[in-house]
Amino acid sequence: xxxxxxxxxxxxxxxxxxxxxxxxxxxxxxxxxxxxxxxxxxxxxxxxxxxxxxxxxxxxxxxxxxxxxxxxxxxxxxxxxxxxxxxxxxxxxxxxxxxxxxxxxxxxxxxxxxxxxxxxxxxxxxxxxxxxxxxxxxxxxxxxxxxxxxxxxxxxxxxxxxxxxxxxxxxxxxxxxxxxxxxxxxxxxxxxxxxxxxxxxxxxxxxxxxxxxxxxxxxxxxxxxxxxxxxxxxxxxxxxxxxxxxxxxxxxxxxxxxxx
Ligand SMILES: [Zn+2]
Numbered sequence: 047x048x049x050x051x052x053x054x055x056x057x058x059x060x061x062x063x064x065x066x067x068x069x070x071x072x073x074x075x076x077x078x079x080x081x082x083x084x085x086x087x088x089x090x091x092x093x094x095x096x097x098x099x100x101x102x103x104x105x106x107x108x109x110x111x112x113x114x115x116x117x118x119x120x121x122x123x124x125x126x127x128x129x130x131x132x133x134x135x136x137x138x139x140x141x142x143x144x145x146x147x148x149x150x151x152x153x154x155x156x157x158x159x160x161x162x163x164x165x166x167x168x169x170x171x172x173x174x175x176x177x178x179x180x181x182x183x184x185x186x187x188x189x190x191x192x193x194x195x196x197x198x199x200x201x202x203x204x205x206x207x208x209x210x211x212x213x214x215x216x217x218x219x220x221x222x223x224x225x226x227x228x229x230x231x232x233x234x235x236x237x238x239x240x241x242x243x244x245x246x247x248x249x250x251x252x253x254x255x256x257x258x259x260x261x262x263x264x265x266x267x268x269x270x271x272x273x274x275x276x277x278x279x280x281x282x283x284x285x286x287x288x289x290x291x292x293x294x295x296x297x298x299x300x301x302x303x304x305x306x
Contacts, residue, residue: 121238128251130269136299137270144276151281161300165189165227168214187225197234204240
């Protein structure tokens, strides 16, 4: 009798373990439908990927061809930059949040086929998704889900901000971000933990910030990361900068081509 009870217990434990594994797989590989409107507040029931995902991801990768294996990072793998070290005559145009995209801006970007790295919140990207999808030389990276104060929220909230934003961006543009730009440039060493958990390898700050006008004597340098915002008037300012870069024999390039 004792043996039978023991056997039943072992069998139940095995079934339970399988169900738990299956459930964590579903959550790890869950994707957002391309046109699903993002929520600005991540659902509290969604648990951001934890270290328990790592062993199951390997198994999934070998049996599934439709999903990209999540990169496994450690906090010490995270690289924080504000400039790219290069001898090539290139600079990097990055554009953050703000809420204005326009036909005029599209015209400037398309005319010069300008490579742009966008760091915008998922809600804005979703609202203007047609405009963004029409850009040929643009990639989309992480700027949190709600423009959070990442130096003052809890570690678990940081993970939700970053992983949730990744998920929406992947749903919209079919590629997961690998870079994170801290809102307002607020940075803490603790952010490395959340970044690693969400597969974000690079914290990208900037070396030049352009607001509503371009100083006449502004000189750019090789490897500069230039910060703009999606504000009204961006098309004018951007065109001035592009002309200035041409005068200074520098060309815009895409961060994704230099940060892997
Ligand atoms: Zn911002």
